[in-house]
Amino acid sequence: MPRKYSLERTRNIGIMAHIDAGKTTTTERILFYTGVLHRVGEVHDGAATMDWMEQEKERGITITSAATTCFWREHRINIIDTPGHVDFTIEVERSLRVLDGAVALFCSVGGVEPQSETVWRQADKYGVPRIAFVNKMDRIGADFLGAVTMMKERLGANAIPIQLPVGQGDMFKGIIDLVRMKAHIFHEHTNGMTWDEIDIPHDLQAQAAEYRTKMLEAVSDEDDTLLEKYLEGKEISEKELLDVLRRACLKVSIIPVLCGSSFKNKGVQMLLDSVVNFLPSPLDIQGGMITGHHPNMQDTVSRKIADNEKFTALAFKIMTDPYVGRLTFFRVYSGTVKAGSYLYNSVSDKKERIGRVLRMHANHREDVDEGYAGDILAAIGFKNTRTGDTLCGEDEAIILEKMVFPEPVIHQAIEPKTKADQEKMGEALSKLAEEDPTFRITTNLETGQTIIGGMGELHLEILVDRMKREFKVEANVGKPQVAYKETIRKKVVQEGKFVRQSGGKGQFGHVWIELEPNEKGKGFEFEDAIVGGVIPREFIKPVSMGIQEALKNGILAGYPVEDIKVKLFDGSYHDVDSSEMAFKIAGSMAFQEGAKKANPVILEPIMAVEVVSPEDYLGDVMGDLNSRRGKIEGITPRKDAQVIKAMVPLSEMFGYATQLRSMTQGRALYTMQFDHYDETPKSVSEQIIEKVKGKNA
Structure with missing residues (x-):
C-alpha cells in the first residue's frame, strides 16, 4: 500500500x-x-x-x-x-x-x-x-x-x-x-x-x-x-x-x-x-539525515531520511501485551519494512523476523502492510531486541547512538509467597526488566534472595503491582534499601602474590599495582605499564578481570567500588606454574589489600529535593530537612508559597511524604530525584558498616 x-x-x-x-x-x-x-x-x-x-x-x-x-x-x-x-x-x-x-x-x-x-x-x-x-x-x-x-x-x-x-x-x-x-x-x-x-x-x-x-x-x-x-x-x-x-x-x-x-x-x-x-517534519531534523557508525566502530555511516534509502530503525521501547505478547516499538528513520520480512539487529548481531507490523492507538492496534520512513510502529516477533538497539539490513549495517540508562538508587528484596509463585516470579521479573532498562534484577549470592533495583519507591511499587496484576504473582517485598557505593581517597602501591605448591603443577601469579582515586563518574580505568615482559601479555587481561571482580564487593561494607584507577607496573611469573587464574587471583588480592590502605569511604546517593510549602510552615519544613542531613540550596517565593531546594541523602527520605503531610496539614508538595553520589559522614559510615556486619554475623 x-x-x-x-x-x-x-x-x-x-x-x-x-x-x-x-x-x-x-x-x-x-x-x-x-x-x-x-x-x-x-x-x-x-x-x-x-x-x-x-x-x-x-x-x-x-x-x-x-x-x-x-x-x-x-x-x-x-x-x-x-x-x-x-x-x-x-x-x-x-x-x-x-x-x-x-x-x-x-x-x-x-x-x-x-x-x-x-x-x-x-x-x-x-x-x-x-x-x-x-x-x-x-x-x-x-x-x-x-x-x-x-x-x-x-x-x-x-x-x-x-x-x-x-x-x-x-x-x-x-x-x-x-x-x-x-x-x-x-x-x-x-x-x-x-x-x-x-x-x-x-x-x-x-x-x-x-x-x-x-x-x-x-x-x-x-x-x-x-x-x-x-x-x-x-x-x-x-x-x-x-x-x-x-x-x-x-x-x-x-x-x-x-x-x-x-x-x-x-x-x-x-x-x-x-x-x-x-x-x-522528519526531514527538518539534522538536515534530513540520520548518522551512526558501522559495527566495526570506526566508520561513520549517514543515510537520507527517505523511503528509497537503506532500512534504518531504532527500537525504543519493549512492552508485554496481554493478547499478542512481546511488542517492540520502533522509529523508522530510512527505508521501508514489510510484515514477514527479516531484519538485522546490528547491536546484538542477530537476525529478527518481523511477524506483524502494528500502528498503535493507546491500547488498540491496527495491522499495517508496510512501514515507511518517519513512522512510529510496533513489531510482533522480535526475540533478541532490547531498548536502544538498531535495526537494519544485514549487508548495510549501521549502529545509531545508544541510549544510556542510569543505575538504580534503591533496592528491595522480593520473595514469592508460594512455591507456585516462585516459577512465575522469575519470568515476570525478566519481562518487566526487558520493558524497563532502569529496573534491574540481581541475586544476593550469600542469602539467595532476589533483589530488585529502580529509580525510586514509586517506581518499584508500580512494578511489583504490575507483577501481581499482569502476571498473577504474589510476592513479599522487603524494606527499600539504599544503593551505597565505595571508593578510595588515597594513592597506594600494593603487591599481590598468589603461590600454591602442593606437588605436581602449582599456581604462581605475582603483581605490583598502583591504586589511586579516579575522577568522579569515570568508573574503573586500568593501565598496563608492564615493560620488558616481566608479566607475559596473556596474563595482563586476567589481572584486570580479577580487579574488576573484586570491585563488586568493597572492603568496608561489601558495596560496589567505583571511580578507581589501577596501574599494573611490575610483577613476575613462573614458566610452568603461572596461569590466567593465578594472575586473576593475584590481581584481586592486590586490590583488596591496597584498598584497605587507600583511605576507603562509603558513598551515598544524594537527592535533589524541592518542597513547595505555604509560608506558615516554612520554619518546620526547613528544620525537618536539616534534621535529615539536608543542605538547603535556596528559597524562592512562588505566589502564596515558598519553594525550598535542598540536597538530601536518600537514606533520610524514606517516609518523608507522610511526615510532610502531617507537618503541613497536607498543604505542601515535594518532588525528588537522584542528583549525585557523595561521601557519607564518619558516624553514618560506622552505622552502615555495623549494620552489614550484624547481618553477616
Whole structure:
C-alpha cells in the first residue's frame, strides 16, 4: 500500500510536562477534535484512552509512553504521551530520543514546576524543537504571563507568546491570536468544537498590541528581511510571520507560547495548528539525515531520511501485551519494512523476523502492510531486541547512538509467597526488566534472595503491582534499601602474590599495582605499564578481570567500588606454574589489600529535593530537612508559597511524604530525584558498616 502522508506532512511529537499539568487530558482532546475519539475521556473518571494501564487509571498519572496516531489539516501526527513523575524519567528520555518535536505543557497556576525543568533539560540534551502550551487557564489563580516569565527565568527559554487569554480563571472565554490579531471565543454547548472569530475586545486591544510588538521584535531578530520591513514600519504578512516563526522554532531560538484549557475544551485546535505550523517534519531534523557508525566502530555511516534509502530503525521501547505478547516499538528513520520480512539487529548481531507490523492507538492496534520512513510502529516477533538497539539490513549495517540508562538508587528484596509463585516470579521479573532498562534484577549470592533495583519507591511499587496484576504473582517485598557505593581517597602501591605448591603443577601469579582515586563518574580505568615482559601479555587481561571482580564487593561494607584507577607496573611469573587464574587471583588480592590502605569511604546517593510549602510552615519544613542531613540550596517565593531546594541523602527520605503531610496539614508538595553520589559522614559510615556486619554475623 503506498504512503498516504508524505514525510513533509508527518509530525512525530511528544507531550511533556510536570505531573498534573494536564498531559493526558490534552492528548484526549487532540484525539477528540481530530476525530479519533467519539467521546471525551476524562482522567478523573478513569476513562482516558492514553492512560490504559490499570495503575494509571487508579492513580491518574501516566506511567508508560503510549503511542497514538491522528490527523489534522492533511498531516499525520504521531503522538507519544510521556509520564510526568520523576521516577519515570527514563520513559521521557527514550521518547524524546525518537521524537522530532514536542509540546511542553505548563499549568497556568503552578507555572514551571520541578519536573518541567527536568523534562526541559532532557529536551535540550537532544535539541528537540518545542512549543509551549499554558494549560488550565480556567483555574482560580491562573496567570498566563506569570507562567511565561517563569519559563524565561527558570528554563532560560526565549518564550514568546503568540496568543493571549481572553479572561482568566472563571472568566476564561477564549484566546487572542497575535499573528492574525483576532479573538476566538469558544462555544460551551459544542464542547469547544465551534467558536466565533471576532475583533479583539476593546479592553484587551492595548495589551494585544503590546505583545504583538514584542513578538514582531523577537521574530525580526531571526530574519534580516523581516527586520528591515519592521524597522521601516511596513506590513508583515501572516505567511512571512509564520515562516520565520517556524524557522526559529526549529532552531530552538524561539519557543512560541500558546494558552488554553484542555479540560474546558478551549484552545486545543489552535494548538494542533501550531504543531503543524511550527514543529518539524522528519526531514527538518539534522538536515534530513540520520548518522551512526558501522559495527566495526570506526566508520561513520549517514543515510537520507527517505523511503528509497537503506532500512534504518531504532527500537525504543519493549512492552508485554496481554493478547499478542512481546511488542517492540520502533522509529523508522530510512527505508521501508514489510510484515514477514527479516531484519538485522546490528547491536546484538542477530537476525529478527518481523511477524506483524502494528500502528498503535493507546491500547488498540491496527495491522499495517508496510512501514515507511518517519513512522512510529510496533513489531510482533522480535526475540533478541532490547531498548536502544538498531535495526537494519544485514549487508548495510549501521549502529545509531545508544541510549544510556542510569543505575538504580534503591533496592528491595522480593520473595514469592508460594512455591507456585516462585516459577512465575522469575519470568515476570525478566519481562518487566526487558520493558524497563532502569529496573534491574540481581541475586544476593550469600542469602539467595532476589533483589530488585529502580529509580525510586514509586517506581518499584508500580512494578511489583504490575507483577501481581499482569502476571498473577504474589510476592513479599522487603524494606527499600539504599544503593551505597565505595571508593578510595588515597594513592597506594600494593603487591599481590598468589603461590600454591602442593606437588605436581602449582599456581604462581605475582603483581605490583598502583591504586589511586579516579575522577568522579569515570568508573574503573586500568593501565598496563608492564615493560620488558616481566608479566607475559596473556596474563595482563586476567589481572584486570580479577580487579574488576573484586570491585563488586568493597572492603568496608561489601558495596560496589567505583571511580578507581589501577596501574599494573611490575610483577613476575613462573614458566610452568603461572596461569590466567593465578594472575586473576593475584590481581584481586592486590586490590583488596591496597584498598584497605587507600583511605576507603562509603558513598551515598544524594537527592535533589524541592518542597513547595505555604509560608506558615516554612520554619518546620526547613528544620525537618536539616534534621535529615539536608543542605538547603535556596528559597524562592512562588505566589502564596515558598519553594525550598535542598540536597538530601536518600537514606533520610524514606517516609518523608507522610511526615510532610502531617507537618503541613497536607498543604505542601515535594518532588525528588537522584542528583549525585557523595561521601557519607564518619558516624553514618560506622552505622552502615555495623549494620552489614550484624547481618553477616
